[in-house]
Amino acid sequence: MKIAIALVLLIVLLMAILEIRRELRIFQVTHYLIASPKLNTFSGERKIVFLSDLHDQQYGKHNAELLNAIKKEEPWLILIGGDMMISKEGKNFELAREFVAQLPAIAPVYYANGNHEQRVKEFPKRYQMDFTLYRQELEALGVIFLENETVTLEKDQVRIQLTGLEIPVENYQHLRMPPLALSEIEERIGQAKDGYNILLAHNPAYVEVYKDWGADLILSGHFHGGIIRIPGMRGLIIPGFGKYKRYSGSVYLDGDKRIVVSRGLGNHTVKLRLFNKAEVITLHLQGKEGIMDKVKN
Incomplete structure (x- = not known):
C-alpha cells in the first residue's frame, strides 16, 4: 500500500514538473468584456490589449510569437502596466526596449511603470541602467509614458481619462x-x-483606494497570478500571505467598476508557474451590460 501511494505521488510530482516546464514557455490570450453606461455611445466595441510583467521573457525570436498574437487582436490601444524589464544588478533594458519598440506599429502605446522601472529610475547607480535613455528611445518611436500623468482620449463622444499611477517604492x-x-x-x-477613468496602477494591493479615487477600470499586475493556482481558486503565492489573494489575477466586478489583474507574461526570481499560464489580455469595451471571461489558448 505504501509503495502504491509513493508511486502515485511520484507520478503526480513528475506531471507537475512537466506542466511547470510547459507553462514557462507558453502564454494565452484572455478576453474580458468591460461594460459601462459611460461607454453607451460607443459604436460597437473598442479593443484594448493590456500587457504586464514581461520581465525580459521571450516568446520566439525577437518575441515574434507574442507580437503576432497582439497584431491578431487588432487593438485600438495597447496599454502597458509595467515591469517589462528586470531591475537587478547585471541586467539591462535591451530586451524590454526591443519588444516595446515594435508595438507602436500595431496601435498607440501608453506605458505606466511598474516597480522594476521605478526602481531603475530612482536608483540608476544601483542598477547601472539609465531609465531616462530607455524612455527617450521609446518616446522617439511613439510610446507615451504616463508617470503620474493623465491623457484624455475622445472616441464616439466618450471622454476616456487614461492615468498612469506610480506609488512609493x-x-x-x-x-x-x-x-x-x-x-x-x-x-x-x-x-x-x-469621463470614463482608466487607471494603470501596477500594484493591486491598493485596489480599494483606487476605487475610492474614482477609477472606472483598474488595470494592475505585479502578483503574477499567484504563481501557483488551484483550478477554480485564487493564486497561492503572493506578497502579504493571503491578505491580497482576492486580486491575484482575473477580472473583478464592483457595481459599475471593473478591476483587471494580469497574471503577467514573464517571471523573475521564482521561475515557476502551475495552472497559471502567462497571458495577453484583450479588453472589449462596450456600453451594453455584461461580462465575458473567455480564454483562447
Missing part, C-alpha cells in the same frame, strides 16, 4: 504592504476627472 515590500491613503494618490495624480 516602499509600497512594494514583500512581507508588509504599508498603508496608502487616498490623499497620497491625489497628491500624485490629482482627483479623477469627468
Whole structure:
C-alpha cells in the first residue's frame, strides 16, 4: 500500500514538473468584456490589449510569437502596466526596449511603470541602467509614458481619462504592504476627472483606494497570478500571505467598476508557474451590460 501511494505521488510530482516546464514557455490570450453606461455611445466595441510583467521573457525570436498574437487582436490601444524589464544588478533594458519598440506599429502605446522601472529610475547607480535613455528611445518611436500623468482620449463622444499611477517604492515590500491613503494618490495624480477613468496602477494591493479615487477600470499586475493556482481558486503565492489573494489575477466586478489583474507574461526570481499560464489580455469595451471571461489558448 505504501509503495502504491509513493508511486502515485511520484507520478503526480513528475506531471507537475512537466506542466511547470510547459507553462514557462507558453502564454494565452484572455478576453474580458468591460461594460459601462459611460461607454453607451460607443459604436460597437473598442479593443484594448493590456500587457504586464514581461520581465525580459521571450516568446520566439525577437518575441515574434507574442507580437503576432497582439497584431491578431487588432487593438485600438495597447496599454502597458509595467515591469517589462528586470531591475537587478547585471541586467539591462535591451530586451524590454526591443519588444516595446515594435508595438507602436500595431496601435498607440501608453506605458505606466511598474516597480522594476521605478526602481531603475530612482536608483540608476544601483542598477547601472539609465531609465531616462530607455524612455527617450521609446518616446522617439511613439510610446507615451504616463508617470503620474493623465491623457484624455475622445472616441464616439466618450471622454476616456487614461492615468498612469506610480506609488512609493516602499509600497512594494514583500512581507508588509504599508498603508496608502487616498490623499497620497491625489497628491500624485490629482482627483479623477469627468469621463470614463482608466487607471494603470501596477500594484493591486491598493485596489480599494483606487476605487475610492474614482477609477472606472483598474488595470494592475505585479502578483503574477499567484504563481501557483488551484483550478477554480485564487493564486497561492503572493506578497502579504493571503491578505491580497482576492486580486491575484482575473477580472473583478464592483457595481459599475471593473478591476483587471494580469497574471503577467514573464517571471523573475521564482521561475515557476502551475495552472497559471502567462497571458495577453484583450479588453472589449462596450456600453451594453455584461461580462465575458473567455480564454483562447
